[in-house]
Amino acid sequence: MQTICRLDYHLATPQLAAGAQAVEIYKGEKFSDHAPVTVEYDWAR
Numbered sequence: 001m002q003t004i005c006r007l008d009y010h011l012a013t014p015q016l017a018a019g020a021q022a023v024e025i026y027k028g029e030k031f032s033d034h035a036p037v038t039v040e041y042d043w044a045r
Contacts, residue, residue, distance in 0.1 A: 010040045019043065 012020070022040040 008034055008037050010037060012039075016041065 009021045019042040021042050022038050026036045026038065
């Protein structure tokens with residue numbers, strides 16, 4: 001059986017995307033067929 005995981009997305013302007021510092025796809029617990037995506041941004045840019 002194949003495990004299917006859909007990713008959630010962060011949409012950002014080019015300026016905001018340039019400030020992305022870290023990205024994590026959480027797979028520690030299965031809530032549904034989605035895998036939450038967390039992005040850490042440098043807001044001071």
